[in-house]
Amino acid sequence: MDYMILIYQDSHMASMPADAPVSAPWIAYTQALIAAGVMVGGSRLAPPSTATMVQVRDGKRLVQDGPYADTKEQLAGYYLIKTPDLDAALDWAAKCPGALSGKIEVRPLAG
Amino acid sequence: MPAEAGEAARAVEHAARAAYGRLVAWLGGRSRDIAGAEDALADAFAAALATWPREGVPRRPEAWLLAVARRRMIDAARRRRTRDDAVATLLLAAEAEPEAAAFPDERLMLLFVCAHPAIDPAARTPLMLQTVLGLTAAEIAAAFLVTPAAMGQRLVRAKEKIRTAGIGFRIPDAPELAERTEAVLQAIYAAYGTGWEAAGPSALATEAIWLARTLAGLLDDEPEALGLLALLLFCESRRDARRDGAGRFVPLGAQDVALWSDTTLAEARGLLGRAAGFARIGRFQIEAAIQSVHAARRESGETDWPAIALLYEGLHGLAPTLGVAVGRAAALAEVQGPAAGLAALAGLAGDTYQPYWVLRADLLRRLGRADEARVAGERARALTADPALRAFLAGGVAATEA
Numbered sequence: 001m002d003y004m005i006l007i008y009q010d011s012h013m014a015s016m017p018a019d020a021p022v023s024a025p026w027i028a029y030t031q032a033l034i035a036a037g038v039m040v041g042g043s044r045l046a047p048p049s050t051a052t053m054v055q056v057r058d059g060k061r062l063v064q065d066g067p068y069a070d071t072k073e074q075l076a077g078y079y080l081i082k083t084p085d086l087d088a089a090l091d092w093a094a095k096c097p098g099a100l101s102g103k104i105e106v107r108p109l110a111g
Numbered sequence: 112m113p114a115e116a117g118e119a120a121r122a123v124e125h126a127a128r129a130a131y132g133r134l135v136a137w138l139g140g141r142s143r144d145i146a147g148a149e150d151a152l153a154d155a156f157a158a159a160l161a162t163w164p165r166e167g168v169p170r171r172p173e174a175w176l177l178a179v180a181r182r183r184m185i186d187a188a189r190r191r192r193t194r195d196d197a198v199a200t201l202l203l204a205a206e207a208e209p210e211a212a213a214f215p216d217e218r219l220m221l222l223f224v225c226a227h228p229a230i231d232p233a234a235r236t237p238l239m240l241q242t243v244l245g246l247t248a249a250e251i252a253a254a255f256l257v258t259p260a261a262m263g264q265r266l267v268r269a270k271e272k273i274r275t276a277g278i279g280f281r282i283p284d285a286p287e288l289a290e291r292t293e294a295v296l297q298a299i300y301a302a303y304g305t306g307w308e309a310a311g312p313s314a315l316a317t318e319a320i321w322l323a324r325t326l327a328g329l330l331d332d333e334p335e336a337l338g339l340l341a342l343l344l345f346c347e348s349r350r351d352a353r354r355d356g357a358g359r360f361v362p363l364g365a366q367d368v369a370l371w372s373d374t375t376l377a378e379a380r381g382l383l384g385r386a387a388g389f390a391r392i393g394r395f396q397i398e399a400a401i402q403s404v405h406a407a408r409r410e411s412g413e414t415d416w417p418a419i420a421l422l423y424e425g426l427h428g429l430a431p432t433l434g435v436a437v438g439r440a441a442a443l444a445e446v447q448g449p450a451a452g453l454a455a456l457a458g459l460a461g462d463t464y465q466p467y468w469v470l471r472a473d474l475l476r477r478l479g480r481a482d483e484a485r486v487a488g489e490r491a492r493a494l495t496a497d498p499a500l501r502a503f504l505a506g507g508v509a510a511t512e513a
Contacts, residue, residue, distance in 0.1 A: 001277040085143075085279035086229060108276050 002040065002109040003089040005079040009102035011048060014076035018046035025097040033081060038092065042079035073103065080109075119163035123156055126172045131245040134173070136217035138180055139224075140280040145242055146270040147184055155179040177214060218243050219329050220282050222322070225269075226294035227278050234269035236298040241266055244302070244318045254315070256463075292330065296339050296395060299323050303343050313350075320347060327382070337386035338396030344379035345402035348372040360503035368409040376406055394430040397422055401438070416445035433459060437467050444470075449477040465494035469504065 008014075022044065033039035048067040055062045067074060076098065083089045086106070093104040131152070138148035155176045169175040225238040237255065240246045252262035272278070283291055303319035323340040330336045352370035355361050383399050401422045408414050423439035436459055444452025453474045461467035468491035475484035492504045 085277045087279040087281075087283075089277075090229075 001085065001089075002080060002082050003086075004105075004107045004109065005042070005081060005089070005093050005096065006075060006105040006107065007077045007079075007096065007098035007102060008073040008105065009076040009098060010072055011074045013101065014045075014074040015047040015049065018050070023097075029095060029097055030079075032095070033079065033092065038081045038083055038088075040080040040082050042077070044077040045075060048074045076102070116164040119168055120160060122163060122168040122172055123159045126159075126176060127156060127245065130173045130176070132218045132221070132243040133214070133216050134177055134180065135242050135245075136221040137177065137214055138184060139242070140217050140220060142184055142188070143277065143280060144184075144270075144274045145238075146267070146274070147187065148180070149242070151180040151183040151187070152176070154183050174214070218322075219325060220280060222295050222298070222326075223282050223288075223291050224273065224278060224280055226291045226298065227273075228290075229276060229278055230269050230272060231265065234265045235294060236301045237262060237266055238269050239295075239298050239322075240302055240315075243322065244315075246315070292326075292333060292336070295326065296335060299326065300339060300342075300395070303346070316343075316347065316350075319343060332389070334386040334389040334391050335393040335395045337382045338393060338399045341379045341382035341386065341399035342395055342402060344375050344382070345399060345406055348375035348379060348406070354499060358499055360497075360499040362503075363405060364414065371406070371409060376409070379403070379406075392425075392429075394426060397426040397429065401426070414445075416442055420446045433464050433467065437464070437470055441470050444474055444477075449474040453478065461490075463494055465491055468494060472504075 026044075030039070030042065033042075051067040053064040053066060053068065079096075081089060081092060083092065086108070089106050093099060093106050096104055098104055134152055135145065135148050138151065139145040142148060158179055159172070159176060163169070221243055222239055225242065226235050230238065237248075237251045240251050240254075241248065248263040248266055249259040251266075252259040255262065257265075282288065299319050299322045302322065303316055320340070320343050323336070323343050327333075327336040327340045348371050349363070349366060351372070352366035352368070353361055361367075379399070380403060383396065383403055386396050386399070401419055404415050404418050404422065420439070420442040423435065423442045426435050427439050437456070440452045440455035440459075443455050452470070456467065456471055456474070459467065461471065468487050472484050472488035472491055475481075475487055488504055492501050495501055495504075
């Protein structure tokens with residue numbers, strides 16, 4: 001089954017500049033996912049301040065600066081992994097460096 | 112040889128009672144689709160009721176039901192044709208149809224699945240009651256004081272979560288096993304508790320005891336599983352004494368000990384002893400120990416309240432639940448007087464927890480605070496549907512079932 005691993009961190013940590021080097025724990029984690037054959041995709045995201053919101057209502061396009069919600073915790077990155085079941089996905093999420101200081105959402109893909 | 116319709120119906124009912132949980136566990140475990148398994152089984156039971164009168168009750172009714180339900184599920188999965196359902200089909204088709212005697216009893220595994228942390232906590236015990244015990248959503252709703260519609264929704268969502276999120280169907284490995292065992296024990300305890308109010312034999316209480324027994328049998332190095340079974344058996348031993356000949360409620364302190372069951376008590380005491388041998392104390396063992404002190408009134412003629420109060424101190428440290436806090440307050444009242452008991456109740460929010468109001472009413476009455484006692488007593492009465500208990504409470508004397 002395919003699962004999104006959504007990494008939420010407090011906005012300070014999610015706001016690291018896009019070109020900041022990736023730290024060793026994250027490199028190791030990504031490599032472990034690849035070596036285990038579960039990695040389908042993934043990326044760190046640029047900071048929430050770089051986000052733009054788009055809506056279309058009544059035929060009118062509305063574009064706004066900023067992320068979806070101005071919350072303390074922000075989406076900082078994601079992985080897409082393939083595991084036999086939820087428990088395996090949860091094990092991988094628990095190993096993610098983001099789990100130590102932030103929160104990880106594990107969501108199956110639909111269908 | 113055709114069977115009588117009545118004989119066929121009885122055979123179906125017997126198979127349903129004896130094997131429902133095992134069938135759901137086997138089918139659900141292989142497809143990860145509990146709701147689908149339940150639907151397929153309902154079809155199989157209907158098919159049995161239709162064909163067994165004509166063709167006779169099969170030599171192995173459970174195997175027949177399993178085969179029909181399994182084929183229904185495979186057909187349904189093929190019709191759906193999405194990627195994951197194809198996986199389910201393969202799982203089902205790959206495994207050879209088991210012999211009835213050999214089809215493994217995976218109810219314990221199903222219990223652990225229902226206790227998975229990814230499932231809404233409010234749904235875990237209801238799920239266990241429905242899938243392993245075959246209770247209806249309406250029956251479970253009544254036990255949990257919610258509407259059948261709300262409970263039905265909760266159960267549907269939980270099963271959908273299990274299927275869509277792909278919760279694994281296995282008994283968890285060591286570190287999680289300990290966490291989930293606790294949840295399973297609590298659910299069984301809750302199941303027993305909801306069967307407790309009934310006067311006379313209670314199917315739910317009986318099933319809860321069966322579950323506790325199964326768990327104790329399979330986790331034979333887990334003293335808390337032994338403790339839970341001991342606890343339930345201590346409580347069960349008193350069932351015949353809880354109502355008098357006229358059906359009136361009899362509180363624990365007033366019960367006729369001759370009506371307590373010898374054999375059940377002996378078993379409970381043996382289990383508690385075995386649990387103690389592991390030297391790994393836990394909340395269910397302490398609760399069982401408290402019950403064993405109550406049971407000792409049978410031999411000694413009196414209740415050792417200081418011992419009970421001491422045990423409650425230990426229990427409160429481990430499991431500071433409202434129920435334990437109220438029990439502790441009741442014990443303190445017996446040892447240090449009603450004012451001490453009332454003081455212990457002071458920090459607690461009774462809300463809809465009936466024993467809190469029962470105790471409060473009793474303590475206020477003993478302190479001569481009649482008006483306040485009456486208010487609390489009315490609250491206690493309003494919180495129970497049991498007519499015998501209501502009548503007892505209306506009599507102005509509070510019940511303490513500590």
